[in-house]
Amino acid sequence: MFKEEELEKISEARLKYEEEVKKTIQKYPERKSTFTTGGGVPVERLYTPENIKDLDYTEDLGFPGDYPYTRGVQPTMYRGRFWTMRQYAGYASAEESNERYKYLLQQGQTGLSVAFDLPTQIGYDSDHPMAQGEVGKVGVAIDSLEDMEILFDGIPLDKVSTSMTINAPASILLAMYIAVGEKQNVPADKLSGTIQNDILKEYIARGTYIFPPKPSMRLITDIFEFCSKHVPKWNTISISGYHIREAGSTAVQEVAFTLADGIAYVEAAVKKGLDPNVFGRRLSFFFNSHNDFLEEIAKFRAARRLWAKIMRERFGVTNPNAQKLRFHTQTAGCTLTAQQPENNIIRVTIQALAAVLGGTQSLHTNSFDEALALPTEESVRIALRTQQIIAYESGVTNTVDPLAGSYYLEWLTNEIERRAQEYIDKIDEMGGMLVAIEKGYVQQQIQDSAYAYQRAIEKGEQIVVGVNKFQIEEKGTSRKILRVDPSMAEKQIARLRALKESRDNVKVKEALEEIRKAAKDESANLMPKILEAVKVYATLGEICDVLREEFGEYRESIIL
């Protein structure tokens, strides 16, 4: 990007500057002997054109909406439309969550994001013994289509897009959503939204797996195939680095392991005979936005460029829409402190700003009280307002990718890409992501980073404001927090029992048998059968039980 003579001039001037630095340091030493990013990448005192002298503008950055999409996936980015403001929400019953969604939409939120409770995520109905104590706790309890009808009551599915954090039983919840759409006279091809549907990171970092890897990958590719025919606007997967980062990974590891998961899904779908130019357009991603502001921005840009190269060079994808890494971002839950929780509002603001400067397509901002409990209506409103202030007041949305060309940012973008590529090469050598997970390699890498981070905090090398520095006495601050009514589980179980008595149980049995048959036949697609079953009100637990019987259950390999 720079002329040879110019670089020489800069190099000479830099030597002079370094002499000055030496003198300064003798008098006033720097705060630390080495500086690194939050993810441990060494950071120099100063960056100049020399650090990015090999950068080729058109090859490496290009223009927004053009390969390799470093500067963004759309030509106009936020000058056209802001990112989707999408707060992850859901708790207790379908009625209460429905109320929260309507509130959020009223407050100017532009998309929904459904949080399910753990029994739903792990395929148990609310009356299952394993569900005890967990019903409605971390999200809404959904047992059948009946609950889903209540959840979206009065919310027009042709007007809002809905993201659902559901993985192992993703096909069932998607089927229920399609069925609710039909009842609202919204055909499947008009539905838009996302299912997370990313089982690999469940094995690695999040823990809501049900089935072993092989049948799980089949369920996922069945969805790819079904949706490309019938639900073309649906994002069939949200390949997630968020939870990998929350489990303790570095920024580089987040990019590397997420894209390695992506490679595994594309390979599985290609093996099934699907065209990456087609299903590749509906792959989406989900990243974390952590504390190191510039490293996070560089991370998003690096991930975009790397994925475009992977799709084009490794999978021969020519359709631009199948090369674009579109992503949702959530600010880093693990950075929220229980101490002086109001400080979290500032953390979230910086993290959200990084996501926007990194070119996110949608964003969830955490509420300041989430290290204590589920957020209250007030704290969620502040979180949403944070996004609105960035969008409408900060001015950063006026031009596309405004930090491009910064010597440091471009250098760091390159560096993150390079380091992530090294991990991907290593995983390829091991035989791919499934093998790397089975061997515990990925989990071990993440845990090592998590432990190193904790050690750094305890040694005072990593400062967390209000936790290991600038503490105050905080005694018995009885803060208003959200609590789930304990009688809610009983009501949910009563509704489930009533449903099982009122529905046509002969049809349910037949539909479940059809699922069993399809599960045994690898050439069949499970989605249409699951759709039929949810329409006759077979429950999530019943469908998962059939699949558990046919597929078996995953057992965690414990790495410590």
Place this chain on the structure above:
Amino acid sequence: MDERKIRVIVAKPGLDGHDRGAKVVARALRDAGMEVIYTGLRQTPEQIVATAIQEDADAIGLSILSGAHEHYFREVIELLKKRGAEDIIVFGGGVIPDDDVPVLKQMGVKAVFGPGTPTLKVIEWLQEAVQERRAKEHV
């Protein structure tokens, strides 16, 4: 002074998949010279108590971030009583509101460590609690 190594079960009861904290604490306790048995995810209270008795553990640490803490602590403590093993120290951590701590303590939970607790604090507390328990054993 009792020189036997402290034996501690670090467990994830129920369906919660957040295991970063549990694993960091398990590793810190191990690095502090304790024998740590980490159970992995999706443990029922029965499994946790059975492991603790079988392993002759001094203590059980439960990590819960799903809001189901009252349920799981109660189950584990009741099962320990049923098996005559209520002398095993029960402690825990996770996302547990301050207001819930007194209820847990009343149940018999000896300590609750919230987000931001240094692992050293857990280590020192556990060493002391186990010494006390063992002193009682010898009386």
